[in-house]
Amino acid sequence: MARKExxxxxxxxxxxxxxxxxxxxxxxxxxKVAAQAGCSTQPIFRVYKNMDELWDAVxxxxxxxxxDYYGLYPRMGKAPFVNLGMAYIAFAREEKHLFExxxxxxxxxxxxxxxxxxxxxxxxxxxxxxxxxAGCPDPGDLFMKMWIFIHGAACMTLTGDYDxxxxxxxxxxxxxxxxxxxxxx
Amino acid sequence: MARKExxxxxxxxxxxxxxxxxxxxxxxxxxKVAAQAGCSTQPIFRVYKNMDELWDAVxxxxxxxxxDYYGLYPRMGKAPFVNLGMAYIAFAREEKHLFExxxxxxxxxxxxxxxxxxxxxxxxxxxxxxxxxAGCPDPGDLFMKMWIFIHGAACMTLTGDYDxxxxxxxxxxxxxxxxxxxxxx
DNA sequence: TCAGTAAAATAACAAGTGTTATAAACCTGA
DNA sequence: TCAGGTTTATAACACTTGTTATTTTACTGA
Numbered sequence: 001m002a003r004k005e006x007x008x009x010x011x012x013x014x015x016x017x018x019x020x021x022x023x024x025x026x027x028x029x030x031x032k033v034a035a036q037a038g039c040s041t042q043p044i045f046r047v048y049k050n051m052d053e054l055w056d057a058v059x060x061x062x063x064x065x066x067x068d069y070y071g072l073y074p075r076m077g078k079a080p081f082v083n084l085g086m087a088y089i090a091f092a093r094e095e096k097h098l099f100e101x102x103x104x105x106x107x108x109x110x111x112x113x114x115x116x117x118x119x120x121x122x123x124x125x126x127x128x129x130x131x132x133x134a135g136c137p138d139p140g141d142l143f144m145k146m147w148i149f150i151h152g153a154a155c156m157t158l159t160g161d162y163d164x165x166x167x168x169x170x171x172x173x174x175x176x177x178x179x180x181x182x183x184x185x
Numbered sequence: 186m187a188r189k190e191x192x193x194x195x196x197x198x199x200x201x202x203x204x205x206x207x208x209x210x211x212x213x214x215x216x217k218v219a220a221q222a223g224c225s226t227q228p229i230f231r232v233y234k235n236m237d238e239l240w241d242a243v244x245x246x247x248x249x250x251x252x253d254y255y256g257l258y259p260r261m262g263k264a265p266f267v268n269l270g271m272a273y274i275a276f277a278r279e280e281k282h283l284f285e286x287x288x289x290x291x292x293x294x295x296x297x298x299x300x301x302x303x304x305x306x307x308x309x310x311x312x313x314x315x316x317x318x319a320g321c322p323d324p325g326d327l328f329m330k331m332w333i334f335i336h337g338a339a340c341m342t343l344t345g346d347y348d349x350x351x352x353x354x355x356x357x358x359x360x361x362x363x364x365x366x367x368x369x370x
Numbered sequence: 371t372c373a374g375t376a377a378a379a380t381a382a383c384a385a386g387t388g389t390t391a392t393a394a395a396c397c398t399g400a
Numbered sequence: 401t402c403a404g405g406t407t408t409a410t411a412a413c414a415c416t417t418g419t420t421a422t423t424t425t426a427c428t429g430a
Binding site: 004030050 | 386387388389390395396397398399
């Protein structure tokens with residue numbers, strides 16, 4: 001019937017995502033994706049109506065990527081929220097552009113931070129339950145405080161204003177949790 | 186000798202700065218500045234060698250603007266760092282684009298966060314001295330923790346993930362200071 | 371008054387952008 | 401084999417960007 005498809009949606013999304021990881025979506029253009037994928041710009045606009053649709057796809061991919069990243073990140077902290085926070089800060093350091101896309105940009109189609117963190121596995125809910133089980137009277141409030149702190153460290157990483165080692169960060173988060181939790185008693 | 190200058194450096198910088206305030210420097214183009222200033226693009230490049238130089242000028246102006254903003258911001262907090270933090274967070278809410286330019290972008294010519302905060306008046310140093318006078322054993326460390334927290338809240342306002350009132354924010358910062366300070370004892 | 375000179379306006383260039391028209395390539399059912 | 405239809409490549413369009421010739425304007429010292 002017709003010519004066989006050689007440039008798949010997969011290939012285009014893979015390429016655009018890889019470029020976003022390396023240089024941010026602001027530097028992803030139709031021609032650059034095409035060059036990287038070894039084709040013309042035509043297949044891109046066959047698969048995605050326009051660049052906005054490609055952005056949506058890259059965004060969803062980044063969200064899934066973060067979920068995987070958290071899933072694979074080693075558990076080193078004992079206090080609630082600390083493991084999630086460690087992964088978050090490491091993600092900011094190692095995946096600057098993805099972090100920006102997901103957590104530090106003000107796009108139209110962006111999900112809320114809570115939605116992204118909680119993901120499909122209910123990461124946040126689990127941690128809040130942990131805090132509740134540990135006897136915290138207001139675990140939601142504690143989460144808010146911890147997350148403001150953690151987000152602050154992550155954002156400072158982006159601009160180079162925070163540069164503590166993993167070990168130091170772990171201690172910082174554990175102690176901050178302790179400080180916030182103590183204030184609740 | 187020559188024609189009188191009608192488009193001054195002042196006018197161009199004022200215009201570019203006002204536009205940056207409203208829509209961010211990413212949306213400031215030579216033609217748009219010219220249109221706003223009621224002239225052609227030529228005077229811009231007479232005064233500034235290129236757009237990068239204009240960026241530098243706008244950046245310095247923004248830094249000075251933040252200093253003024255802090256100077257005029259009402260003192261409502263008692264604990265060290267709280268007033269500075271309140272102004273910082275309000276600045277993020279009210280001057281989104283300037284905040285981004287100064288504190289949440291990763292440009293080449295950007296100053297460090299500490300430099301910007303401390304300014305010409307030694308704002309940070311004063312606050313650290315206050316904490317020391319209040320008997321804090323490690324005021325530098327306390328500042329770091331407080332500032333991570335404050336920066337987190339400010340960055341969340343940018344993305345709409347933080348939306349507490351001024352009164353609530355004040356209470357949050359005061360209590361956080363207490364929590365961090367208590368952990369130092 | 372008028373020549374010289376600096377500033378400003380006009381217009382253009384070269385890149386780079388998203389997107390689309392057109393033409394070539396290629397696969398498959400008949 | 402070959403006609404129809406889909407995918408792809410090639411070009412092009414329309415637009416925006418920074419930046420720079422070129423020309424016009426207007427001021428001032430003589």
